[in-house]
Amino acid sequence: MKKISIKCAQVVAVTLAALCSPFAAHAAANASAQQPLVAHGEYLARAGDCIACHTSQGGKPFAGGLKFDTPIGAIYSTNITPDRNTGIGTWTFEQFDRAVRAGVRPNGDTLYPAMPYPSYARLSEPDMRALYAYFTQGVTPLQQQNRPVDIVWPLSMRWPLGFWRQLFAPEQKPFDATRYADPVIAHGAYLVQGLGHCGACHTPRAKTMQELALTDLGGNDYLAGGGPIDGWVPSSLRGNPRTGLGTWSEADIVQFLKTGRTQHTAAFGGMTDVVQHSAQHVSDDDLTAMARYLKTLPSNDPKETPYAYDDSAARALRTGDASAPGAAVYRDNCMACHRSDGRGYTRVFPALGGNPVVQGNDATSLIHVLLAGSTLEGTKTAPSSITMPPFGWRLSDQEVADVANFVRTSWGNTGSKVTATDVAQVRKTVPAHAPELPPASALERR
Numbered sequence: 001m002k003k004i005s006i007k008c009a010q011v012v013a014v015t016l017a018a019l020c021s022p023f024a025a026h027a028a029a030n031a032s033a034q035q036p037l038v039a040h041g042e043y044l045a046r047a048g049d050c051i052a053c054h055t056s057q058g059g060k061p062f063a064g065g066l067k068f069d070t071p072i073g074a075i076y077s078t079n080i081t082p083d084r085n086t087g088i089g090t091w092t093f094e095q096f097d098r099a100v101r102a103g104v105r106p107n108g109d110t111l112y113p114a115m116p117y118p119s120y121a122r123l124s125e126p127d128m129r130a131l132y133a134y135f136t137q138g139v140t141p142l143q144q145q146n147r148p149v150d151i152v153w154p155l156s157m158r159w160p161l162g163f164w165r166q167l168f169a170p171e172q173k174p175f176d177a178t179r180y181a182d183p184v185i186a187h188g189a190y191l192v193q194g195l196g197h198c199g200a201c202h203t204p205r206a207k208t209m210q211e212l213a214l215t216d217l218g219g220n221d222y223l224a225g226g227g228p229i230d231g232w233v234p235s236s237l238r239g240n241p242r243t244g245l246g247t248w249s250e251a252d253i254v255q256f257l258k259t260g261r262t263q264h265t266a267a268f269g270g271m272t273d274v275v276q277h278s279a280q281h282v283s284d285d286d287l288t289a290m291a292r293y294l295k296t297l298p299s300n301d302p303k304e305t306p307y308a309y310d311d312s313a314a315r316a317l318r319t320g321d322a323s324a325p326g327a328a329v330y331r332d333n334c335m336a337c338h339r340s341d342g343r344g345y346t347r348v349f350p351a352l353g354g355n356p357v358v359q360g361n362d363a364t365s366l367i368h369v370l371l372a373g374s375t376l377e378g379t380k381t382a383p384s385s386i387t388m389p390p391f392g393w394r395l396s397d398q399e400v401a402d403v404a405n406f407v408r409t410s411w412g413n414t415g416s417k418v419t420a421t422d423v424a425q426v427r428k429t430v431p432a433h434a435p436e437l438p439p440a441s442a443l444e445r446r
């Protein structure tokens, strides 16, 4: 008996091995055939900036848990690693696709539109397959339970989101490239409107939270500048000469996306993260396509005059005349870096003359950067990091308003008036701290 059973086991083992090995070989061949697909998916995940939202502060990549405040309470991004218990490890392609492009979970629940599925709806199926390959085979599975929403019942019920989705999220249909003048612009439109989800920040939203336009077909509100996010205003990406990208060349836009800076401006606020996590990893060809597409979007304000440099403020400052309101504050606090002519130093200190951020209708970003300062981190191709010191700890609301108005009306700029009350509003939301002294200056003081 014993012998037979051993023999039997051997036979089973041999048969199994024989049966399995072609499978194993097939699986291995399949995995290596998948490699380019996984790599392409990784590239697309970067272009879509999935990591920025699906990673909590200091947390593991793609394990979720980042908090999003909504008007009715907080929600948290989810674990999109291939962990079988807490992530998407058991999801089929169809389930993954439905969540990303249509905003519907496998159980039928609608996702909060903090997940930009209304933009991702434009992705092609081959791109979705590449993303699926990456998220199921290229990402390390991590066990981390999703956090439930911090919203009280009955507002926490998800069915109203389903109505929202039906009203405001676009029907999924293939991206129509034929609408665009050339294939490069069409490709740029696909990236900007879809994966790049630029409109999620840069397009104004209605009271009901949907973006006023999801593509250029939706009219002049598309990418016309969004509401403040964490106190930073995403400016217009249309051709407006003063408040948009009217004076930027295609190369300026590419350089900004790649390095967070141009000859004249520097990224800050939410845009720094976009550059760090996403845009700097996007290929030059894709960035060029995006820039070329953005340059096709006309100004949405015919009354906005072209910017022309005016040197009267610079002349006054140079001759020691600081009698204009805010001029003295500017001379004492800003001039060393941004210069009397408001032109800054190329690629180090941004120019303030002609800068859309300085002239924007909503001055929140300007006030914010004055109060809190900002650091632009280096990127792969522009490794130096540059810092604007905070001034909130030593300038009063009135002084900040004065200097803001000075820069909004000097060197040819035309920005609306900022009041001390506006500054007080922004101050409530940003911590005012003295700058940390670099270690060297601490030594000098001893």
Ligand code: HEC
Residues within 6 Å of the ligand: 044, 045, 048, 049, 050, 051, 052, 053, 054, 068, 075, 076, 077, 078, 079, 080, 088, 096, 099, 100, 105, 110, 111, 112, 113, 114, 115, 116, 131
């Ligand atoms: C702007 C932030 C943001 C970006 C960018 C983003 N997501 Fe999300 N995503 C979320 C949030 C928030 C949720 C959870 C929404 C909810 O609870 O209703 C979510 C949910 C999901 C879900 C559903 C998971 C589940 O367990 O229900 C999937 C799948 C997903 N995202 C994939 C992606 C992929 C792939 C990308 C990149 C192409 C991406 N997300 C980019 C914020 C984002």
Ligand code: HEC
Residues within 6 Å of the ligand: 192, 196, 197, 198, 199, 200, 201, 202, 229, 232, 233, 234, 235, 236, 237, 243, 244, 245, 253, 256, 257, 265, 266, 267, 268, 269, 270, 271, 272, 274, 290, 355, 356, 357, 365
């Ligand atoms: C998470 C929100 C967010 C997303 C997503 C986002 N941006 Fe921005 N962007 C901002 C903010 C905030 C600013 C204003 C700060 C600044 O000028 O750096 C900005 C500024 C810019 C500027 C500089 C404008 C100026 O006048 O100085 C450009 C160009 C730009 N974004 C392009 C893009 C493109 C292209 C995309 C899509 C690939 C995109 N942004 C996606 C938040 C965002």
Ligand code: HEC
Residues within 6 Å of the ligand: 264, 265, 266, 267, 268, 329, 330, 333, 334, 335, 336, 337, 338, 348, 349, 350, 352, 355, 357, 358, 366, 369, 370, 374, 375, 376, 386, 387, 388, 389, 391, 403, 404, 407
């Ligand atoms: C030590 C040099 C320095 C001083 C002093 C300084 N800044 Fe800046 N400023 C910078 C740097 C560097 C940036 C870019 C920061 C970033 O992108 O994160 C910047 C950014 C800005 C911006 C945003 C423009 C853009 O395109 O990014 C404005 C507006 C601004 N500064 C105004 C001022 C004003 C007004 C003062 C005086 C109250 C001042 N700065 C003092 C270095 C300085």
